[in-house]
Amino acid sequence: xxxxxxxxxxxxxxxxxxxxxxxxxxxxxxxxxxxxxxxxxxxxxxxxxxxxxxxxxxxxxxxxxxxxxxxxxxxxxxxxxxxxxxxxxxxxxxxxxxxxxxxxxxxxxxxxxxxxxxxxxxxxxxxxxxxxxxxxxxxxxxxxxxxxxxxxxxxxxxxxxxxxxxxxxxxxxxxxxxxxxxxxxxxxxxxxxxxxxxxxxxxxxxxxxxxxxxxxxxxxxxxxxxxxxxxxxxxxxxxxxxxxxxxxxxxxxxxxxxxxxxxxxxxxxxxxxxxxxxxxxxxxxxxxxxxxxxxxxxxxxxxxxxxxxxxxxxxxxxxxxxxxxxxxxxxxxxxxxxxxxxxxxxxxxxxxxxxxxxxxxxxxxxxxxxxxxxxxxxxxxxxxxxxxxxxxxxxxxxxxxxxxxxxxxxxxxxxxxxxxxxxxxxxxxxxxxxxxxxxxxxxxxxxxxxxxxxxxxxxxxxxxxxxxxxxxxxxxxxxxxxxxxxxxxxxxxxxxxx
Amino acid sequence: xxxxxxxxxxxxxxxxxxxxxxxxxxxxxxxxxxxxxxxxxxxxxxxxxxxxxxxxxxxxxxxxxxxxxxxxxxxxxxxxxxxxxxxxxxxxxxxxxxxxxxxxxxxxxxxxxxxxxxxxxxxxxxxxxxxxxxxxxxxxxxxxxxxxxxxxxxxxxxxxxxxxxxxxxxxxxxxxxxxxxxxxxxxxxxxxxxxxxxxxxxxxxxxxxxxxxxxxxxxxxxxxxxxxxxxxxxxxxxxxxxxxxxxxxxxxxxxxxxxxxxxxxxxxxxxxxxxxxxxxxxxxxxxxxxxxxxxxxxxxxxxxxxxxxxxxxxxxxxxxxxxx
Ligand SMILES: Nc1ncnc2c1ncn2[C@@H]1O[C@H](COP(=O)(O)OP(=O)(O)OP(=O)(O)O)[C@@H](O)[C@H]1O
Ligand SMILES: [Mg+2]
Numbered sequence: 001x002x003x004x005x006x007x008x009x010x011x012x013x014x015x016x017x018x019x020x021x022x023x024x025x026x027x028x029x030x031x032x033x034x035x036x037x038x039x040x041x042x043x044x045x046x047x048x049x050x051x052x053x054x055x056x057x058x059x060x061x062x063x064x065x066x067x068x069x070x071x072x073x074x075x076x077x078x079x080x081x082x083x084x085x086x087x088x089x090x091x092x093x094x095x096x097x098x099x100x101x102x103x104x105x106x107x108x109x110x111x112x113x114x115x116x117x118x119x120x121x122x123x124x125x126x127x128x129x130x131x132x133x134x135x136x137x138x139x140x141x142x143x144x145x146x147x148x149x150x151x152x153x154x155x156x157x158x159x160x161x162x163x164x165x166x167x168x169x170x171x172x173x174x175x176x177x178x179x180x181x182x183x184x185x186x187x188x189x190x191x192x193x194x195x196x197x198x199x200x201x202x203x204x205x206x207x208x209x210x211x212x213x214x215x216x217x218x219x220x221x222x223x224x225x226x227x228x229x230x231x232x233x234x235x236x237x238x239x240x241x242x243x244x245x246x247x248x249x250x251x252x253x254x255x256x257x258x259x260x261x262x263x264x265x266x267x268x269x270x271x272x273x274x275x276x277x278x279x280x281x282x283x284x285x286x287x288x289x290x291x292x293x294x295x296x297x298x299x300x301x302x303x304x305x306x307x308x309x310x311x312x313x314x315x316x317x318x319x320x321x322x323x324x325x326x327x328x329x330x331x332x333x334x335x336x337x338x339x340x341x342x343x344x345x346x347x348x349x350x351x352x353x354x355x356x357x358x359x360x361x362x363x364x365x366x367x368x369x370x371x372x373x374x375x376x377x378x379x380x381x382x383x384x385x386x387x388x389x390x391x392x393x394x395x396x397x398x399x400x401x402x403x404x405x406x407x408x409x410x411x412x413x414x415x416x417x418x419x420x421x422x423x424x425x426x427x428x429x430x431x432x433x434x435x436x437x438x439x440x441x442x443x444x445x446x447x448x449x450x451x452x453x454x455x456x457x458x459x460x461x462x463x464x465x466x467x468x469x470x471x472x473x474x475x476x477x478x479x480x481x482x483x484x485x486x487x488x489x490x491x492x493x494x495x496x497x498x
Numbered sequence: 499x500x501x502x503x504x505x506x507x508x509x510x511x512x513x514x515x516x517x518x519x520x521x522x523x524x525x526x527x528x529x530x531x532x533x534x535x536x537x538x539x540x541x542x543x544x545x546x547x548x549x550x551x552x553x554x555x556x557x558x559x560x561x562x563x564x565x566x567x568x569x570x571x572x573x574x575x576x577x578x579x580x581x582x583x584x585x586x587x588x589x590x591x592x593x594x595x596x597x598x599x600x601x602x603x604x605x606x607x608x609x610x611x612x613x614x615x616x617x618x619x620x621x622x623x624x625x626x627x628x629x630x631x632x633x634x635x636x637x638x639x640x641x642x643x644x645x646x647x648x649x650x651x652x653x654x655x656x657x658x659x660x661x662x663x664x665x666x667x668x669x670x671x672x673x674x675x676x677x678x679x680x681x682x683x684x685x686x687x688x689x690x691x692x693x694x695x696x697x698x699x700x701x702x703x704x705x706x707x708x709x710x711x712x713x714x715x716x717x718x719x720x721x722x723x724x725x726x727x728x729x730x731x732x733x734x735x736x737x738x739x740x741x742x743x744x745x746x747x748x749x750x751x752x753x754x755x756x757x758x759x760x761x762x763x764x765x766x767x768x769x770x771x772x773x774x775x776x777x778x779x780x781x782x783x784x785x786x787x788x789x790x791x792x793x794x795x796x797x798x799x800x801x802x803x804x805x806x807x808x809x810x811x812x813x814x815x816x817x818x819x820x821x822x
Contacts, residue, residue: 051699072701083699091502091692091759096685101701109680135502 001060002027002190003159008057010040010047012395016386017043020057020212025159025190032201032222033194035211036234036427038385041082041194044211045161049074049081061158075101078157082148082165084194084250084398084425088136090144095119096433097136098151102307122150126176141168141335142288149177153184160184161192164398166200167424168451170288178204196399196427197454198227224493237428254495257447258317258416260299263308269294271307272473274466276416276449279442283462284451285487291471292451293335296418299449300332301325326359331414333406335421335451344394348386349375351393352407359412378407381437383430399425406434410441417441423457435461455484467491502760505753505805509765513772520707520775524782532778534651537664542567542726542738544767547745547752549718551766555678557691558614560604563719564741567594568734569629570723575637575733585643593720599625600716604709614721618712622742636734638662639727647728657754663725670718674763676711677714687711691758723768740785741774747799748773756803769795772798778786 003025010018017040025031033041044210047054050068059066061077068074074081088097095116104114119132126146136144145234145381149175152160160181166174181204191203201208202222209219210233217233231239257278269291276282284292297303301319310317318324322332343351352375357366366374375389382403388398393404400427410419422438423431438448438461452458458465465482467475467490475490520527546563551562566722570592599621606617652660678684686707689697698704727733746756752769754761776794780786 070701070703071699072703075701081699088697088700089692089759090687092685092688096688097700098690100685101682103682103685109676110682111683112680 001025002062004058004060005044005048006058008044008047008059009055010043010052010458011055014391015214017214018047018054021211021214021216023209023216023219025192027158027188027190028185028374029158029206029293030185030193030204031189032205033206034201034208034209034230034234036352037403038397038423039211040214041211042163042398043214045081045163045192045194049079049161051083063124065407067228075155077440078155079150079161080154080156080158080165081161084163088148088151092134092136092285093133094123094130094136094147095132096138097147098122098132098154099310100151102155102488106238119431121156123147126150126173138158140289141484142170142173145169145178149180153180154451156184156189159190159192164425166195166197168421171333173288174200185234186299196425196431198230198428201230202227208244212236228454231428234427238471239432240321257312258313261309261311262308263298263305265294265298265306268303268471270472277463279445280464281438281442281448281450281462281463281480282301283458284468285447285455285458285465286468286491288453290468290491291473292468293420294421294448294471295473296332297317299325299419300330302332326412326414330356331409331417332410333417333419334423345350345392347390348379348384348393348396348404349389351404352378352411355408356411374411376403378411381433382410385432399427399430400491402426403430403434410437414446416447416449418451421453422450423452431457455487456457458482458487459484469493502755503753503762504760505802506765506768508802508805509751509753509768509772513768513775516663516772516775518780520779520782524779527782528579530654530656532658533659534654534660534664536774536778537667538659538661538729538770539668539777540770540771541661541663542722542729542771543726543741543748544770545670545717545725546741547720547748547766548670548763549715550742550745551674551749551752551754551761552678552684552687552711553614553715554746554754554756555691555758555761556687556707557694558607558708558711559618559719559746560600560603560621560712560715560719561615561742562599562617562625563715563722563745564738564743565622565625565629566599566716566719567723567726567738567741569625569632570596570720571727571730571737572632573733573734574724574727574737576632577639577641579637585641590814592723593717594655596720596723596822597713597717600719601709601713603716604712604805607712608705608708613713632735633733636732640731644728644731646732649719656729663728666721666725670721671763671767672758674766678763683697683707683710687758691755691760693759694726744773747795750797751798751802753802 001024002273005021005023008018008021021044035041043052046052048059050070050073066077067076077288096118099115103110104118105111107473116132123130123132128143128146130139131141134467136147145165149162149165163429166177169177181191203221207219208222208225210217212234255278256275258276260274262271262273284295286292288465298305299319301321302323302431304320310319317328319328349371371387379386379389384400384403393401396404404423423434442448448457450461459482462482465477465487467477467487468475469491477486477490526532537689546567549561550563573592574588577583578585603617603621605612606612607732647662654660677688686702689700690707691705694704726738749766749767750756751772752765754765773795777791780788780790
């Protein structure tokens with residue numbers, strides 16, 4: 001075995017995150033590590049790479065016991081890692097981020113030019129041609145994520161660990177990353193792959209290990225499992241499916257909440273018309289960079305529109321700034337919740353009421369009993385796994401943090417809610433729960449705009465789907481047309497046209 | 499171009515403009531004599547500000563440096579008065595001491611996870627108190643070697659004097675630039691200033707870096723003490739009160755973000771010179787009270803903090819765009 005973990009145990013105050021977990025990684029395999037949010041996947045990885053001290057258990061690599069006490073030591077042992085919650089450092093250049101710890105030197109000093117050349121070469125393997133001398137923060141989340149992957153790959157002599165590496169990547173980029181991973185596998189590396197995208201698990205991995213509540217449930221060859229049994233092992237029960245959406249046959253069935261006409265901004269998004277019905281879910285589909293997030297940003301005043309109007313029953317709606325948009329009853333849960341969203345040291349309760357309190361103004365605090373009630377309600381509805389509502393949000397697992405941030409925007413109870421990738425990093429069980437919650441909210445009259453890269457998710461939740469391409473709204477699918485096939489076809493026509 | 503370089507360019511532009519304005523009023527201000535004095539008069543400040551820059555880049559602060567300068571000065575003066583040691587030996591001892599002092603503060607900050615503000619504030623009282631213990635009065639230095647040091651200058655065309663301490667300051671700035679931009683230690687500083695947790699996961703040795711950067715700041719404070727004692731030919735426990743704040747002001751005016759993670763050592767030099775230029779202008783004018791220096795510096799500081807705040811908001815936006 002390349003890497004053997006025996007009886008790994010880790011306890012946090014009040015939580016046994018890992019309970020005598022065994023795991024074997026062979027050379028030349030991609031090993032999926034699966035489990036619900038909070039099952040202990042990231043904790044296992046951090047114990048393995050020295051980011052956390054383990055409480056018990058042994059780790060051996062190629063027969064010899066290892067005990068990395070810092071991520072640096074792990075790297076020197078040939079273990080490269082993409083951590084779930086980390087997008088590297090936005091204030092360093094791309095090249096510095098990529099090469100930190102392995103900078104080329106000349107006469108003892110870092111050779112900036114060689115470093116940029118090498119960084120450029122690394123990124124080209126992923127089809128990325130960017131100015132590596134610029135700050136990482138200037139680039140999109142997707143690019144940052146590829147840089148993080150490239151960094152881990154470059155460091156991994158023997159083992160590569162990827163903790164939800166593909167969350168913000170589109171199909172083509174995922175393909176590129178997979179190609180690189182397969183190449184490394186063929187060279188004899190052992191790869192640990194954590195993901196909530198089960199399709200990717202089946203596509204890429206050779207074996208699967210499933211954790212539940214900090215315990216190892218099973219290790220099995222991927223080919224011998226099907227989707228159902230995988231989910232069963234993860235959740236310890238069957239998945240209760242959301243009732244399929246009964247879509248209105250045509251777009252204008254519901255009374256209109258918003259009429260958007262000719263809204264646009266140069267170089268950001270071409271002018272578009274859109275009518276959002278009361279209690280309707282509109283899905284936005286398209287590749288990365290097709291203008292989905294931009295549409296949302298225009299609608300929320302993050303970037304003021306240059307042309308067009310938005311009207312409701314009372315006339316024009318002022319959307320010149322997020323403040324104005326919030327005052328108009330709009331809400332926006334952004335895509336990059338990982339870095340923007342959480343205030344790590346505040347409790348779950350405080351994080352959930354944050355936006356609501358901000359809207360009321362800090363001089364009128366929400367009564368504590370109401371806060372507790374709201375927090376408890378969303379902890380239940382979104383199935384946030386925590387011992388209690390006063391736990392610091394930074395101590396939750398990655399997926400549970402995401403749910404808490406989502407709860408913040410839901411608690412605002414806006415009349416029009418924009419959700420950018422609402423289920424990113426959320427496990428299959430909670431995934432269905434969130435989609436159901438969206439439907440419940442719309443049944444109560446809220447209108448929702450959902451941006452998602454997962455087409456199944458759009459089909460499951462939307463009344464209507466708008467397809468974007470090259471910063472333009474190109475198609476609208478309603479009623480019976482809302483199927484995975486149709487959406488794919490509308491997105492893919494790019495290739496046909498080019 | 500990176501947005502975080504904007505404050506640096508702004509500083510340089512402001513410096514050149516200020517110089518141009520002064521020059522139109524007092525053409526003499528461009529003479530090598532004035533330039534030489536500018537470097538000499540601000541040498542001690544420039545040196546200590548380089549140390550401060552690195553500390554601030556790492557997300558910390560060092561409030562002890564003003565007191566450490568005074569302490570070093572007094573210690574040097576007392577040792578030269580009471581012993582027969584050669585000044586160079588005394589300098590070496592003082593530098594070793596202040597470096598160790600800084601390292602200890604760094605260790606405390608890291609080990610006890612205490613705010614740098616508190617630890618270095620304690621360090622400030624400690625160093626100032628120790629200086630008083632050595633001597634309450636000002637102790638003059640009349641060692642012949644000091645005369646040699648002061649007389650070591652290069653006479654520039656136009657009779658300006660490029661003094662040893664002025665050159666030393668420029669050398670320290672160069673050293674700071676190399677450390678910040680060409681070593682892993684420097685990258686680690688930026689990384690820690692950008693986000694400690696992320697930096698740790700990326701393999702930054704937080705403890706080592708923290709101890710080193712405060713040790714470096716201590717070394718620079720000691721060196722600044724040496725330079726100040728050469729400059730004033732004395733050691734005085736009440737000297738350089740508030741110099742840590744002036745140094746911080748120079749760092750911020752030089753375009754370094756007070757919260758850490760972004761900035762340039764070269765900017766700090768420009769910051770120090772800008773402040774020196776304002777002072778020179780006021781001396782030239784002759785009618786203005788020297789308090790105007792403080793007022794102008796205060797306004798500049800305010801302007802820079804506003805500029806940085808604006809840039810942060812802007813780059814936050816640009817961070818969000820692009821992804822769909
Ligand atoms: N720093 C911490 N302090 C306290 N508890 C923690 C800490 N990190 C994780 N935990 C707890 O350990 C458990 C396992 O968390 P972990 O992050 O490993 O889950 P995960 O399997 O990675 O989930 P996800 O899919 O959401 O990323 C959770 O109950 C979490 O609350
Ligand atoms: Mg995780």
